[in-house]
Amino acid sequence: MKKRRDIPGKIAIGLTGMSVVIIIAIIVVMFTVIIIGGKDKFTWEFLSTFPQDGMTKGGIFPAIYGTALLVIIMAIAAVPFGTITAIYLTEYASEKSVIAKIIRFAVRTLAVVPSIIFGLFGLGFFIKFVGTGIDTAFLGGNLHWGQPNILWASLTMSLLTLPVVIVSVEEAILTVPREYREASLALGATKWQTIKKVVIPGSLQGILTGTILAVGRGAGEVAPILFTGAAYYLATLPGSLSDQFMSLGYHIYIMSTQSSNVDQTMPIQFATTLVLLLLTFVLNLIAVVIRVRIRRKQYK
Amino acid sequence: MKEIKIVAKDLSIYYGEKVAINNMSIDIPGYKVTALIGPSGCGKSTFLRTINRMNDLIPSFRHMGEVTVDGLNIYDKDIDVVNLRKKIGMVFQRSNPFAKSIFENVAYGPRINGLKAKGQLEEIVENSLKKAAIWDEVKDRLHDSALGLSGGQQQRLCIARTLAVNPEIILMDEPASALDPISTSKIEELIHQLKESYTIVIVTHNMQQAARVSDYTAFFYLGELIEMDKTKDIFTKPAKKQTEDYITGRFG
Numbered sequence: 123m124k125k126r127r128d129i130p131g132k133i134a135i136g137l138t139g140m141s142v143v144i145i146i147a148i149i150v151v152m153f154t155v156i157i158i159g160g161k162d163k164f165t166w167e168f169l170s171t172f173p174q175d176g177m178t179k180g181g182i183f184p185a186i187y188g189t190a191l192l193v194i195i196m197a198i199a200a201v202p203f204g205t206i207t208a209i210y211l212t213e214y215a216s217e218k219s220v221i222a223k224i225i226r227f228a229v230r231t232l233a234v235v236p237s238i239i240f241g242l243f244g245l246g247f248f249i250k251f252v253g254t255g256i257d258t259a260f261l262g263g264n265l266h267w268g269q270p271n272i273l274w275a276s277l278t279m280s281l282l283t284l285p286v287v288i289v290s291v292e293e294a295i296l297t298v299p300r301e302y303r304e305a306s307l308a309l310g311a312t313k314w315q316t317i318k319k320v321v322i323p324g325s326l327q328g329i330l331t332g333t334i335l336a337v338g339r340g341a342g343e344v345a346p347i348l349f350t351g352a353a354y355y356l357a358t359l360p361g362s363l364s365d366q367f368m369s370l371g372y373h374i375y376i377m378s379t380q381s382s383n384v385d386q387t388m389p390i391q392f393a394t395t396l397v398l399l400l401l402t403f404v405l406n407l408i409a410v411v412i413r414v415r416i417r418r419k420q421y422k
Numbered sequence: 423m424k425e426i427k428i429v430a431k432d433l434s435i436y437y438g439e440k441v442a443i444n445n446m447s448i449d450i451p452g453y454k455v456t457a458l459i460g461p462s463g464c465g466k467s468t469f470l471r472t473i474n475r476m477n478d479l480i481p482s483f484r485h486m487g488e489v490t491v492d493g494l495n496i497y498d499k500d501i502d503v504v505n506l507r508k509k510i511g512m513v514f515q516r517s518n519p520f521a522k523s524i525f526e527n528v529a530y531g532p533r534i535n536g537l538k539a540k541g542q543l544e545e546i547v548e549n550s551l552k553k554a555a556i557w558d559e560v561k562d563r564l565h566d567s568a569l570g571l572s573g574g575q576q577q578r579l580c581i582a583r584t585l586a587v588n589p590e591i592i593l594m595d596e597p598a599s600a601l602d603p604i605s606t607s608k609i610e611e612l613i614h615q616l617k618e619s620y621t622i623v624i625v626t627h628n629m630q631q632a633a634r635v636s637d638y639t640a641f642f643y644l645g646e647l648i649e650m651d652k653t654k655d656i657f658t659k660p661a662k663k664q665t666e667d668y669i670t671g672r673f674g
Contacts (some may be wrong), residue, residue: 208668216481217481229569248446271672299518300517301514301518302518302520302521304476304479304512304514304518305514305519305520305580305583306520306534307473307476307507308476308507308511308512308514308528308584309507309508309511309530309531309534309583309584309587310504310505310507310508310531310534310535310587311504311530312533312534315534319530319534320520323521324521
């Protein structure tokens with residue numbers, strides 16, 4: 123019998139193979155261009171000094187510092203809040219609970235809202251409503267909290283990253299075996315004692331994963347901080363929550379669109395991009411490693 | 423005269439629409455070992471989990487009738503289920519030590535009861551491990567992870583953890599079904615020692631085990647209690663034919 127030629131099959135294999143090659147090629151080209159463009163600038167001095175001469179020379183230290191501060195405050199806000207939400211959804215809400223369904227729907231929606239909307243929301247809610255409210259109520263109308271600052275930017279960013287935290291923690295809580303909860307309850311522990319002493323310790327890695335993913339996401343986003351706290355250039359580091367700050371993502375945007383001398387800032391743009399890319403890449407890698415470890419533990 | 427510890431009267435249990443136990447009554451004596459036997463799905467585990475209200479965790483669970491422990495209706499509104507579970511310990515089919523040290527596993531119960539004094543905790547841990555016949559094997563590595571122990575050791579650790587809360591009743595849900603014969607015989611030996619001071623109810627699929635460890639045996643079938651009697655009577659001259667068929671291996 124003659125072997126039948128499976129033409130559709132060959133086309134399918136060809137197409138899938140091509141897609142893989144294209145994706146890998148994009149990543150390789152992207153990294154290569156950025157590394158080549160930025161490698162000469164990528165020095166310790168660049169990482170540790172302030173921009174100079176209208177940002178055509180010098181380093182990006184304030185942007186790194188600002189980004190770090192942003193994600194730390196963001197995590198302080200998003201992680202406990204997200205963890206508590208995840209605990210409610212997994213431990214307290216019954217399967218049929220309408221409230222739980224609404225929360226889940228809200229979390230999913232929050233996850234797909236474009237980031238610029240978060241930026242506008244932050245401006246409208248945190249700055250104009252909360253900030254101006256505080257100024258009017260406690261500071262006799264003096265403008266202090268009713269303007270962009272690192273606190274409002276961080277809180278806005280925490281809203282954006284909240285779904286990431288909630289989903290990661292939820293996943294981790296679900297991997298805590300039912301047997302542990304039963305053992306704890308059978309020993310006369312209350313539900314809350316069981317959550318505190320068995321469920322949360324068992325989910326710590328998941329909480330950590332969620333935190334890292336959220337930080338990775340938050341470090342790269344620009345739109346949410348555009349109106350809420352990021353500054354074009356600052357001669358000093360932010361010293362309080364009501365100060366503005368510089369950030370890596372925003373710095374790249376400024377350098378590439380607002381600079382008077384794009385040729386001169388080009389290497390700085392590349393090197394800044396490299397820093398941001400490495401930062402998010404490393405954070406995601408750590409999160410992946412922890413996730414794999416959780417899965418292994420689960421199937422043991 | 424034997425003292426009755428646990429009584430179920432006209433007890434029916436439902437999971438949603440499904441009937442798990444159908445209008446059953448049983449008296450379980452104190453300071454004895456009572457074995458619950460019967461084919462899978464006969465309701466014996468369901469009944470066991472009713473005694474410490476572990477079934478409360480299942481949303482579709484409903485019951486009718488009455489279960490009393492020391493004359494108190496445990497489903498009464500005034501009953502504090504947390505205190506009830508302190509009085510009624512449970513050992514599960516799959517050994518389930520927490521991912522903590524051996525010491526912390528045993529100290530878990532006393533700690534959640536608010537005991538903080540280190541000396542007292544150490545004493546309770548040592549006593550509980552001794553009573554569970556595992557002290558000699560673990561005394562030099564109390565602060566190692568409990569997950570490093572063998573299956574049989576883990577199960578005895580779980581028994582020690584239960585004893586540390588000082589319960590009156592210990593419920594055992596097929597405690598040896600996942601263990602090798604040597605570990606199983608250690609658990610059985612332990613049950614023998616424990617019945618001096620505790621009322622034990624054990625679910626088992628193993629006829630020989632029921633015959634070896636228990637004073638009384640209750641045979642369940644399709645959600646009903648077919649008969650209950652002294653173990654030696656059940657195994658030598660059962661009153662019902664269904665019981666005889668089951669223990670001789672003709673079905674189930």
